[in-house]
Amino acid sequence: MSNQEGPLYLGFDLSTQQLKAIIITSELKVLYEAKADFDADLSKYGIKKGVLVNEAEREVIAPVAMWLEAIDLVLQRLKDKHVPFHRIKGISGAGQQHGSVYWSNKGEEELKSLNPDETLVNQLSKDAFAHPYSPNWQDASTQKECDAFDDALGSSEKLAQVTGSNAHHRFTGPQIMRFREKFPEVYKATARIGLVSSFLASVFLGKIAPIDISDVCGMNLWDINAGSWSEPLLSLAAGKEGLQELKAKLGEVREDGGGSMGPVAPYFVSRFNFSPECGVVPFTGDNPATILSLPLRPLDAIVSLGTSTTFLMSTPTYLPDPLYHFFNHPTTAGLYMFMLCYKNGGLAREKIRDTLIPSKTKDPWSTFNETALSTPPLGQSSSTDEAKLGLYFPLHEIVPNVRAGTYRYTISPSSQKLTPATQPWQPEADARAIVESQILSLRLRSQKLVSPHKDLPPQPRRIYLVGGGSLNPAIARLVGDVLGGAEGVWKLDVGGNACALGGAYKAVWAIERKGGEKGSDGKFINGESFEECIGQRWRESEAVVKVDEGYRPQTWKKYGNILEKFAEMESDVLKGEGRDS
Numbered sequence: 001m002s003n004q005e006g007p008l009y010l011g012f013d014l015s016t017q018q019l020k021a022i023i024i025t026s027e028l029k030v031l032y033e034a035k036a037d038f039d040a041d042l043s044k045y046g047i048k049k050g051v052l053v054n055e056a057e058r059e060v061i062a063p064v065a066m067w068l069e070a071i072d073l074v075l076q077r078l079k080d081k082h083v084p085f086h087r088i089k090g091i092s093g094a095g096q097q098h099g100s101v102y103w104s105n106k107g108e109e110e111l112k113s114l115n116p117d118e119t120l121v122n123q124l125s126k127d128a129f130a131h132p133y134s135p136n137w138q139d140a141s142t143q144k145e146c147d148a149f150d151d152a153l154g155s156s157e158k159l160a161q162v163t164g165s166n167a168h169h170r171f172t173g174p175q176i177m178r179f180r181e182k183f184p185e186v187y188k189a190t191a192r193i194g195l196v197s198s199f200l201a202s203v204f205l206g207k208i209a210p211i212d213i214s215d216v217c218g219m220n221l222w223d224i225n226a227g228s229w230s231e232p233l234l235s236l237a238a239g240k241e242g243l244q245e246l247k248a249k250l251g252e253v254r255e256d257g258g259g260s261m262g263p264v265a266p267y268f269v270s271r272f273n274f275s276p277e278c279g280v281v282p283f284t285g286d287n288p289a290t291i292l293s294l295p296l297r298p299l300d301a302i303v304s305l306g307t308s309t310t311f312l313m314s315t316p317t318y319l320p321d322p323l324y325h326f327f328n329h330p331t332t333a334g335l336y337m338f339m340l341c342y343k344n345g346g347l348a349r350e351k352i353r354d355t356l357i358p359s360k361t362k363d364p365w366s367t368f369n370e371t372a373l374s375t376p377p378l379g380q381s382s383s384t385d386e387a388k389l390g391l392y393f394p395l396h397e398i399v400p401n402v403r404a405g406t407y408r409y410t411i412s413p414s415s416q417k418l419t420p421a422t423q424p425w426q427p428e429a430d431a432r433a434i435v436e437s438q439i440l441s442l443r444l445r446s447q448k449l450v451s452p453h454k455d456l457p458p459q460p461r462r463i464y465l466v467g468g469g470s471l472n473p474a475i476a477r478l479v480g481d482v483l484g485g486a487e488g489v490w491k492l493d494v495g496g497n498a499c500a501l502g503g504a505y506k507a508v509w510a511i512e513r514k515g516g517e518k519g520s521d522g523k524f525i526n527g528e529s530f531e532e533c534i535g536q537r538w539r540e541s542e543a544v545v546k547v548d549e550g551y552r553p554q555t556w557k558k559y560g561n562i563l564e565k566f567a568e569m570e571s572d573v574l575k576g577e578g579r580d581s
């Protein structure tokens with residue numbers, strides 16, 4: 001089938017700072033891309049970096065109307081590129097995780113009767129939502145609720161065993177609990193609660209879409225082993241006697257990540273010329289979608305360098321621990337996604353970049369990169385220099401749960417004693433130190449999950465970089481220095497668009513998968529797996545490029561020797577700052 005006539009698939013990524021879209025063929029060839037950048041295109045919503053912040057309560061929210069406007073804008077941009085919308089057979093995609101959307105009792109009715117002559121925002125933002133904002137994953141307002149969640153099943157370990165994670169500020173269960181207490185009337189008036197992923201799917205479907213089997217694991221409400229809502233946790237979020245009410249608001253969870261949930265809404269058929277047969281495939285979280293951007297093998301890792309930094313692996317082993325997250329895999333029953341997530345990713349690096357002399361070139365990162373690469377590991381030019389370590393947290397961090405601040409430490413070369421730095425550093429030292437610090441944290445927390453490979457010490461096999469920061473060669477080099485990568489560090493060709501690409505691959509598999517049937521429990525079984533379907537069509541040479549050799553024994557060992565000190569620094573900061581209440 002030529003590129004002029006075959007079926008096409010559309011993937012979205014509704015992340016913190018942008019809505020991105022990508023269109024591919026059945027053979028996985030990328031044909032079109034478009035995006036709306038919230039700060040650049042929709043600043044009238046008063047947002048900065050895609051969100052609104054209420055410092056006093058450590059609340060972070062995003063306007064739902066802005067997302068609606070972004071959907072029309074991105075589709076219009078695709079239309080301007082003469083995209084043949086009628087050939088699109090399936091739409092899927094992803095939403096930033098944990099955010100919740102509060103539909104009013106008019107929501108579904110309004111979704112069903114969208115007028116193609118009017119914009120989405122004009123029609124939906126007035127009455128379809130009980131609340132105009134979605135709590136954002138950067139929110140840190142729910143410590144009290146998190147304490148209650150950690151206690152609810154006896155301990156945070158038990159909560160992690162049941163739901164895949166201990167309690168986190170951003171997770172939707174604690175967020176719903178706080179929302180209900182803060183806005184009791186709005187909560188009562190809420191007919192349905194969706195995640196960002198199911199919200200986006202609902203708009204395309206023209207009715208409220210179910211929550212997805214992988215994204216549901218970011219709520220602290222889903223019992224992963226039982227495959228059902230955890231009633232004690234729902235009851236905690238819902239308050240006394242509110243269990244059934246909350247269950248109804250959340251609705252059913254869709255077990256099958258594939259298939260179509262129904263055709264695209266007539267609004268999109270009339271306004272953009274989609275085919276009335278185009279199927280809407282379940283949307284998932286942005287991290288689960290990212291692991292679908294290539295046929296990931298066990299022991300390969302993805303490092304996503306977006307607004308957040310995440311470290312992702314696909315694994316058949318469910319090994320939950322309060323230190324990290326496990327989710328159901330978005331397409332393949334029996335597989336799980338392992339994740340580490342940090343709030344202080346891209347924006348923290350930007351802050352350090354902006355303290356340096358501005359770049360003379362067009363690339364705003366060139367000074368940062370030159371500085372990071374010309375600084376020796378740990379800022380030690382010789383063995384008699386102190387080693388430098390730092391934590392750079394403009395936002396309250398997730399792991400470790402430390403409040404905002406910059407913490408600089410040195411290690412004496414003679415005594416190996418770690419102490420808070422007494423002298424201020426030259427800003428240049430921070431450029432390398434911030435990237436080292438972010439990657440050392442990944443290494444510290446993932447080392448148990450990567451077993452030795454080809455007689456090399458434990459490290460990921462391949463490391464794939466995705467997200468905005470994957471465009472940066474200096475960061476790629478430092479990832480190789482600190483984390484290794486037995487088969488190198490790679491970057492996806494679509495760079496910042498990997499998550500949307502994962503959504504588009506999901507759509508291809510969901511619509512074209514062969515065989516399979518519905519089992520007695522409603523689950524889809526015996527069909528072609530995502531890994532089989534996409535693995536056969538994926539061409540490494542067209543999709544990824546090696547950006548660093550990865551494992552360099554000497555340097556890797558040097559960073560390995562410092563890991564204990566890095567952990568000690570985190571404990572010291574935690575002790576000194578105390579945990580936020």
Ligand SMILES: Nc1ncnc2c1ncn2[C@@H]1O[C@H](COP(=O)(O)OP(=O)(O)O)[C@@H](O)[C@H]1O
Binds near residue numbers: 347
């Ligand atoms: N060349 C680059 N070097 C380092 N960071 C970059 C570069 N280009 C973009 N970024 C970072 O990428 C981030 C946005 O990444 P992206 O994956 O698009 O975010 P999100 O999906 O969270 O909206 C920005 O905050 C910016 O700091």
Ligand SMILES: O=C(CO)[C@@H](O)[C@H](O)COP(=O)(O)O
Binds near residue numbers: 015097218306
């Ligand atoms: O909170 C998490 C994952 O738990 C974040 O990773 C969000 O999912 C937002 O991601 P980006 O906007 O950085 O892609």
